[in-house]
Amino acid sequence: MRVAVVGIGKMGLLHAGIMNAMDGVELCGICDSSKFLLGFAKSLKNVSTHDDFKKMLDKENPDSVVITTPVNLHIPMASECVEREIPFFLEKPLSLESSDADALVESIEDRNLVTMVGYMMRYVETFQKAKEILASGALGDLINFNATIYVAQLFKTGKGWRYSKKESGGGVVVGQATHLIDLLQWYFGKVDYVSAHTKNWYSQEVEDFAHAHFEFSDGVTGWMDSSWSVRHHRLLEITIKVNAANGNLIVNDDYVKLFLDVDVNGYQAGWTSLNRPDLFEGVEFDVGGPQYTKQDKAFIEAIRKTEKVKSDVKNAHEVQKIVDAIYSSAQKRGRPTRVE
């Protein structure tokens, strides 16, 4: 399978590396606007380089495309792939605003085309295990949750597209909290209402802090706090704590802890604690964490079997609608806002 990558930044380097190492997959072309990066790649590797996306598709005719560009370029590039019936992987988030993606989502509806959006937390062992426990029903009715996503990243005005609203769509909510929002949606289903507050401090155009309360369709409620400007978090860290009728569950990047009042569905009463080493499974090739390999493998295998993946464009569109509601509510000082 021949894969072309557009956008050779941090994530483009990563996905290209992982996929190129897979059996039967070959990196056939790369596209970027930076002559420096293209020149660098060209002198290292015999790969065809392009500065025009459509021309690359014309010339390389790839079997799949990886789109790792700034967010404002996602929709036009993804639409081009749909038109040409090429399966694509798109780094998250999907778009600047959810309405930007409406036509794209509609155009994919009636096609049997594999798409995936890079919500890779679903492939982290602990979050996967938590999903399994929640889906088992052992906890009984879910009552509420609180969740945080923090990283110590920005303590001065940021440079580059991530901090320009026109290119990124927003700040920490769309840039990072979407990982958490995707997990919450995966765990608890559809969100009906959102109330949110945001705050700029280091950035001029986008928010550095956000706090949001969610009401889910099936009655679960809970809040999320997010920031990329919290000290002492070397890596991006997500924690979710769930209260339920039969007990509670705590999950983060390092462990899952389950507490049950009584034995249910094969889970024992009291604390069950699973750490990453308990859940670890080796992968064929690891760059930057096994979750990326598992995600990219799911994408490639879905193309081979023409099966859809759960974390597709449609799912990412739902995440985007929640983001829109967060920004809209925050502008009205937290007024409850319906997720369309």
Next chain:
Amino acid sequence: MIDRIILGHNQFFGVNHLAAQRGNEKHAYFNDTSRIKHIINFSFDHGAKAMMMSTHERASLVAEEILHDSRLKDGLGIYLLVPYAAKYVRQANEKGLVNIVKDSLGGTTFGDKLGTFWRGGLGLISKDVKKLLVALIDFEVAQYAKLNLKAIFLHDVVTDLVLGWDVPNIFEIYADHVQNKYNAIPAFCTKNLPKLVEALKGVGIENPLIMASINKLGYQVNPSLDAFEACLKSNKLQLLAMSTLAAGYLKPKEAYEYVFSLPCVESVVVGVSTTHHAVETFDEIRMQIKKRQQIEEPISS
């Protein structure tokens, strides 16, 4: 000959592969570099005369202290790990990949060094990858060059990206430069040992020094424990074993018994954050090494 016991550095800089929370707490504790130096001196007194060091912001302060201590300056072997990947991931999020290279190499020292070549702009410089890579290595090593550098390890994120992109000539450029300029052993950290061993063979790097996670639980061992062990049995390499305690899951005795039962294991990285267990750990390692030597060279001979 590489040191048998190498003091790890992760705990000083908040890296904890089991619990980020615990890592963050240790990061705060070791904010006072004198606490780091105390551990280094204590370990040195107990025979662990080598240390891993990443190019973390805090590491340069530790390096300064070592340079001002005549005993450590010459006596402590430094195993440097470059580049400090987490910093670049953060910077890539903050300003993008191209700006990182521009800012790193645009500083006066390196701008001057690259001279007219640099003034030709990034478009030109990218055509000479070798020169660019060498400049990036020098940029990372600069603050540590006066230390007693035994080996310089290429960080696993870079090593593994090179493997993924299948551009092993970078390994060659790296190895030549580290050997010639720093007179240190060029070494590689990886999460994909079997694949790396094959790639290094391909570019003629013999008996390489490689750092990789290995423990009997198979935690952080790719692609599987079986494949990893098979690679050690059928290749010539020097393994510096890390994550030997599986992030604290294994007791030192069972952990080191396993690790030193494997071929090619030359040395271990040990994370010490208190002096309390350090001596016990060092003794356990020495005992396992001795046990292995007795098996390899029976006393009767």
